[in-house]
Amino acid sequence: MSVIEDRTTAELQIDGETVVFSPVETLLAVARRHRREVPTLCYDPRLDPFGGCRLCVVELEGVRNPVASCARAAEPGMVVRTHGEALDKHRKTLLEMVCSENRQIDVEPLSGYASQELAELADRYQARTGRFQGRQSGKSKQDDDNPFILRDYDQCISCYRCVRVCAEQEGDYAISVKNRGFDTQITVEFDGLLKDSSCTFCGQCVQTCPTGALADRKALRAVDLPGEVVKTRTICTYCGVGCSVDALTKGDKLVGIQPAMDGPANQGALCIKGQYAFDFVQHEDRLSTPLMRGDDGELHPASWDDALDRAAQGFLDARDKHGRHSVYAVASGRAPHEAAYTTQRFIRAGFWTNHIDNCSRA
């Protein structure tokens, strides 16, 4: 976010209420801050205003046609109406048309962070009337066999959020728009595979898509698992940026990751590792019991009791035979603070030395 240099505030009117706004806000931002339900489809708060879907229109006194609130800067003295019969009818008609273009409105919530937006709006405005006989825009790219991103453009409504997030947020410019109208197609260079483009598989396009046209293939592996999708807020396990994510689970199974749009370090951004590299957690290679080296020289499963005794005894033996300076510990740069803290305390309170380090040196 950029700093607001000019802190003087200005006023405008929304639905008869006088409200205060700051100079960089759009009408949509002001309206939403004052809890007006203004519907949007092509809008992603992290991106530059686009003004494509016109669902967010509001009435502005002195202006003949309704204006797209997501793209209009708030100005002092404006008189704005965010709802009313004409606006609602306009929005409903727009949604009916959008819905008619798509094969299905209801998509699996595992598809992506914003995947339910169209379905929710269709419900709110009762727009599943089938009043328009739709021609579909966009053709699905079935032959892209990448394991991360499903490209089902039959579901595309040309909001360009994917293209814009890729360019503005990621700076990758991997995808673009070809043609116009019903022939509109989101594409990569030479109609090719994402793998052969500058795509880094950050998944941002998937997470901003409001219809499931772009969907999270990894998460969709879990479609048939029973149970609700539960989200748990945590921090990515990979690099030091510390992106906030929601871990998606169904029962005891970790099924996917979604970026936290309000994550303080990442504001919704992620990279391929944070987005897709989570299968290690529930991998069959995980250790599930302690192991102890037997007389045969091999490691064998052991009880916690035996393994802990053996571990402790080894440190005590070393101390007794070679002195307390013969014991050393290396803490992890991957585990939480509590691991490192207890490990250093083990050395300092147990052997009274400073023989402790972590792996940052290599």
Added chain:
Amino acid sequence: MSNPLEDMSKPDVIFCIGTNMTECHPVAATGIKKAVARGAKLIVADPRRIPLADMSDVFLPLRVGSDTALLGGMAHVIARDGLMDESFVAERTTGVPEFLEHIKQMTPEWAESITGVPAADIEQAARWYAQADRGAIYYTLGITEHICGVDNVQSLSNLALMTGNIGREGTGINPMRGQNNIQGAGDAGALPNNYPGFQSVIDPANQAKFEQAYGHAVDLEKGMTKVTALELCGDKIRAMLIDGENTVVTDPDRQHCEHALRSLDHLVVIDLFLTETAALADVVFPATAWAETDGVCTNTERRVQRLRAAVPPPGEAKPDWWIVSQIAKRCGIPGFEYESAKDVFNELCSLSPLYAGLDWDLIDEGRHHWPVPYKGHPGTPILHQDEFENGRGVFKLIDYRDPAETVDDQFPVWLTTGRRLQSYHSRTQTGRSAGIDYLLAEESLETHPDDVAAWGMADGDWCTMSSARGSVRIKIKATNRSPRGTVFCSFSFNDVPVNILTGSGYDPVTQTAELKVCPVRIEPIRDGVTAPS
């Protein structure tokens, strides 16, 4: 980092050195991309033509390990052309006369002779950085993994002090941390020279504090670093506890490392998998993984954040802190009665002045950057705003030193190592995640096309790469990202254990290994045998 991540889109001049940020910290790199799109100037210094270089306004392709010469040359230009921030230098720093004297000899021409970077480009970079309203420096392991890692960092600090590019929004000296909680491991006291909160172990006041806290006097001397400890395994060091680290694969000089761990009387490893390191242990404990563990981590901008468990662990796996506490209890060490991660974290807060204003509940939303000296303090997103840690910023006199080993007739090529976007460390995690192999199935040696041809090979051929310590087989990949005479690969694949080759030296202060520079010889493999070149 001296400044928060959100500052990355704010500078008008950005100097990235030794950081392949688009691959190693992609999300952070988006901030830089935004700044550049806004018109900020980007200076990139790296031996390889990394993707960031493609975006830069000036690219300084320096010879591996010659950073101090480049930075000395830049300092010279700034002083010579009268571009110092005189009032900042007068009010906030000390040692400038000696420093100016010291850099007099470091002309850009001299720097060119060592780094191979044209003097004119060094001058341009220096001028841009010095004249910036907000100039910010970003670096990673490309700066620290050298025998002169500390010198490199201090050379960067000299530049920031000369120009006043520190202590303000959009400026600063900003190392990007590679592992999710490497910052936190230091914060929590897993260091041979510091108690929790970076409190020096040789300070008697701290000693008294921890004697009180832990119920016994602790040594007044610093402990050994891990590097020294590995050297003394089987001799002075007899028993070792290693938590969650695949030392054998990620540390330099693999043979030495394996030998060291084998010669211990007692090795205990806590990990998620039976790694190459765990396989050498006497006892292995199964730890709970990310998404199975409640806890705390600190990111590269000193932001303290909560990790939350979402799924149950496999079988009998337990949190690291629980395992260590149980071992401690059975050793008869008092004070390990923790019942939760929260208990442990709150104890840390009570002992660390940097965390004094934090506790488990306060960090729920991750709003604080340490230091947080007291309850109610909002945290410190920007360091050094009014004062440096010890009052004034000190200029350091740095001389250029050759890497521990330099190329010669026997080993004529520079090898430099790093990470790739799709894989992470020893791949115990990314290698076990479905789909990642679709993008990156094997390691290859990035080599300039002219070198590939000169060595009688083609793209995709196999070769043997050897250093003074050993050799590995690896596939050649021709690419202009590598300059002539320098090759690159990552250390992530166990079938190409590059760290058999590395490990020529260590920084004398931090003992960080020189992983970034290693002279090697490359020979084609024909019909399965290495052909002498």
